[in-house]
Amino acid sequence: xxxxxxxxxxxxxxxDFPKDWLPEIALVGRSNVGKSSLLNALVRRPVARxxxxxxxxxxxxxxxxKINLQKAFYLVDLPGYGYVRGxxxxxxxxxxxxxxxxxxxxxxxxxxxxxRHPGLEVDQIAWNWINEKTVQKIIIATKADKLxxxxxxxxxxxxxxxxxxxxxxxxxQSGEGLEGLWKLIVKLKNLEEIKTR
Ligand code: GTP
Ligand code: MG
Numbered sequence: 001x002x003x004x005x006x007x008x009x010x011x012x013x014x015x016d017f018p019k020d021w022l023p024e025i026a027l028v029g030r031s032n033v034g035k036s037s038l039l040n041a042l043v044r045r046p047v048a049r050x051x052x053x054x055x056x057x058x059x060x061x062x063x064x065x066k067i068n069l070q071k072a073f074y075l076v077d078l079p080g081y082g083y084v085r086g087x088x089x090x091x092x093x094x095x096x097x098x099x100x101x102x103x104x105x106x107x108x109x110x111x112x113x114x115x116r117h118p119g120l121e122v123d124q125i126a127w128n129w130i131n132e133k134t135v136q137k138i139i140i141a142t143k144a145d146k147l148x149x150x151x152x153x154x155x156x157x158x159x160x161x162x163x164x165x166x167x168x169x170x171x172x173q174s175g176e177g178l179e180g181l182w183k184l185i186v187k188l189k190n191l192e193e194i195k196t197r
Contacts, residue, residue, distance in 0.1 A: 041172040
């Protein structure tokens with residue numbers, strides 16, 4: 001598979017969102033869960049900035065991606081929730097993310113959850129909010145390399161019972177799940193149905 005990706009824009013408000021109506025797949029999740037890292041691993045280039053400290057991505061960043069000779073689409077790296085210095089409701093999405101989700105070009109959402117912490121309330125709040133949108137969703141459990149074998153079994157079960165939608169475990173360290181995730185992303189952007197397993 002030949003993948004190319006280029007940074008297009010960092011939107012500070014709805015006026016900056018692209019106007020070419022390409023399909024978009026959004027990466028959503030808690031700060032530090034690994035959204036920007038996953039984007040880089042998928043496109044095999046460090047296009048997005050990552051950090052060991054939470055709160056790195058503050059704007060809505062659009063990356064135009066092409067797979068082989070297919071039509072281009074956007075992978076969209078969103079600011080994380082759950083960490084806003086001094087914010088009262090750190091679980092909520094900011095205005096910018098809320099504005100982003102009114103776009104009809106959003107075809108799919110990857111909700112990233114740290115595989116070590118499947119039951120966090122902030123993630124369930126985010127899920128409930130995204131669930132009201134009619135887009136297709138996939139739960140991505142990140143940092144799978146940090147799981148023991150027992151945690152893998154237990155946390156997978158917990159995620160499956162909390163989130164009734166397709167679930168995939170990934171790791172940018174071991175490369176686990178990345179190829180399978182690409183297949184799902186292609187389906188999402190083409191609005192094909194995703195099977196749970
Ligand atoms: P914000 O931009 O703050 O919302 O964070 P983010 O979700 O974009 O997280 P980011 O990609 O910056 O990664 C946060 C940290 O997690 C970095 O130190 C990454 O190296 C680390 N990380 C991301 N994915 C993995 C993974 O699969 N395994 C391990 N071990 N570490 C990871
Ligand atoms: Mg980020």
